[in-house]
Amino acid sequence: MARLHITGGSALTGTVKISGAKNAAVAMIPAALLTEAPVRIDNLPDIKDIRVLVEILKYLGVKVIWQSPSALAIDPSSLNRWQPPYDLVKMLRASYYFLGALVGRYGRAEVPVPGGCDLGPRPIDQHIKGLAALGADVNVEHGLIKVEAKKLKGTNIYLDVVSVGATINIMLAATRAEGKTVIENAAKEPEIVDVANFLNAMGAKIRGAGTDVIRITGVDNLGPVTHTVIPDRIEAGTYMIAAAATGGDVVLQDVIPKHLDPITAKLREMEIEVEEAGDKIRVLGNTYPAAADIKTFPYPGFPTDLQSLSMVLLTQAEGNSVITENVFENRFKHVDELKRMGAKIKVEGRTALIEGRTRLTGAPVKACDLRAGAAFIIAGLIAEGETVISDINHIYRGYEKICEKMAALGAQIKEIE
Numbered sequence: 001m002a003r004l005h006i007t008g009g010s011a012l013t014g015t016v017k018i019s020g021a022k023n024a025a026v027a028m029i030p031a032a033l034l035t036e037a038p039v040r041i042d043n044l045p046d047i048k049d050i051r052v053l054v055e056i057l058k059y060l061g062v063k064v065i066w067q068s069p070s071a072l073a074i075d076p077s078s079l080n081r082w083q084p085p086y087d088l089v090k091m092l093r094a095s096y097y098f099l100g101a102l103v104g105r106y107g108r109a110e111v112p113v114p115g116g117c118d119l120g121p122r123p124i125d126q127h128i129k130g131l132a133a134l135g136a137d138v139n140v141e142h143g144l145i146k147v148e149a150k151k152l153k154g155t156n157i158y159l160d161v162v163s164v165g166a167t168i169n170i171m172l173a174a175t176r177a178e179g180k181t182v183i184e185n186a187a188k189e190p191e192i193v194d195v196a197n198f199l200n201a202m203g204a205k206i207r208g209a210g211t212d213v214i215r216i217t218g219v220d221n222l223g224p225v226t227h228t229v230i231p232d233r234i235e236a237g238t239y240m241i242a243a244a245a246t247g248g249d250v251v252l253q254d255v256i257p258k259h260l261d262p263i264t265a266k267l268r269e270m271e272i273e274v275e276e277a278g279d280k281i282r283v284l285g286n287t288y289p290a291a292a293d294i295k296t297f298p299y300p301g302f303p304t305d306l307q308s309l310s311m312v313l314l315t316q317a318e319g320n321s322v323i324t325e326n327v328f329e330n331r332f333k334h335v336d337e338l339k340r341m342g343a344k345i346k347v348e349g350r351t352a353l354i355e356g357r358t359r360l361t362g363a364p365v366k367a368c369d370l371r372a373g374a375a376f377i378i379a380g381l382i383a384e385g386e387t388v389i390s391d392i393n394h395i396y397r398g399y400e401k402i403c404e405k406m407a408a409l410g411a412q413i414k415e416i417e
């Protein structure tokens with residue numbers, strides 16, 4: 001199995017181009033099934049999750065052609081199955097979007113309970129509640145979520161928790177339901193807005209995406225679409241934090257600075273310089289960043305996906321910091337690995353206390369999930385000596401060419417067997 005070998009000590013400098021947003025793209029590929037007309041998606045990130053979803057489309061009978069490494073043409077007219085296979089579905093969380101998309105188009109879906117990163121319990125009760133409220137019969141048996149509906153009917157759905165996945169899944173199904181659906185307490189992430197724009201460009205009638213009330217008027221048919229995925233704010237945040245942690249000077253190209261506000265604000269609070277200009281952001285590291293407390297929340301709060309990465313940065317801050325993880329119950333699995341590198345972190349429930357100005361030393365570590373893997377890369381960059389990261393498949397699920405991009409910024413990083 002390949003591993004990543006990092007020699008610490010280099011400050012990152014230069015320019016990095018940010019890829020398309022994973023969490024928008026992984027919803028659009030299943031969402032393409034809602035139409036029978038041609039779909040083209042540009043600016044797709046070249047990552048494993050996308051390749052798995054494309055394999056699922058092929059299995060379902062859909063024709064797909066890669067027009068470039070980031071542009072996919074999908075012909076959903078030949079869809080002839082509604083049961084994505086377990087071996088592919090278990091590889092990523094976002095396969096739950098086949099529920100909303102297939103039941104919207106086909107009236108039925110049988111999707112194995114999805115896999116993805118282990119962040120503690122990740123129920124999908126809100127997805128099920130939403131689909132059932134739209135009139136579908138939903139049963140979970142033998143590891144399969146079976147959804148069936150002769151005709152979906154629009155209704156009011158109030159989400160008990162703010163969920164990105166449930167908001168998008170209900171939006172997909174409601175697009176082809178009869179009448180009006182209102183999703184209240186909806187998630188507001190930019191990826192949700194991008195998926196709504198994608199569907200509206202096909203002829204869907206979705207209003208309010210990006211606020212906590214989304215109104216959808218169902219339509220009988222959807223047409224063709226060509227859509228460009230928004231930039232990945234989590235990938236961007238990763239390079240911002242890496243630049244800050246290494247005391248570097250990095251320009252990120254092709255970003256939407258507004259989407260990065262929660263990260264920019266926190267870095268500035270840590271006395272790290274962040275400059276915005278058009279679709280670029282420049283981060284200038286500070287050898288002794290100020291300590292800061294971070295609380296993760298749904299957008300526009302600080303993203304949980306950057307929690308482990310910012311923890312690495314805080315090990316270098318002047319003083320102690322506190323991170324509170326409010327989105328996932330058990331997202332501190334990276335802490336034990338960081339401690340093996342010398343970090344001094346105490347976890348109590350959903351709170352972690354991080355001691356600043358800690359000397360990190362290279363060590364073998366295991367990427368326990370996608371974002372933790374990226375956190376270990378940053379830890380390796382600032383640690384003394386060599387770090388070897390195993391289980392890097394998790395990292396490749398969500399980061400396009402991370403080794404090449406980091407190396408181009410001066411990181412001493414390479415893949416080894």
Ligand code: UD1
Nearest residue numbers: 023094121122123124125126127161163164165305327328
């Ligand atoms: C998405 C993102 C993931 C990010 C997360 C939170 C994708 C593919 N993944 O994951 O990168 O970390 O949002 O920003 O977009 N919950 C329930 N019941 C449900 C659904 C969720 O209780 O039916 C809970 C979850 O356990 C969690 C919280 O709601 O505590 C938020 O989860 P959610 O927003 O649904 O995360 P995902 O969509 O899985």
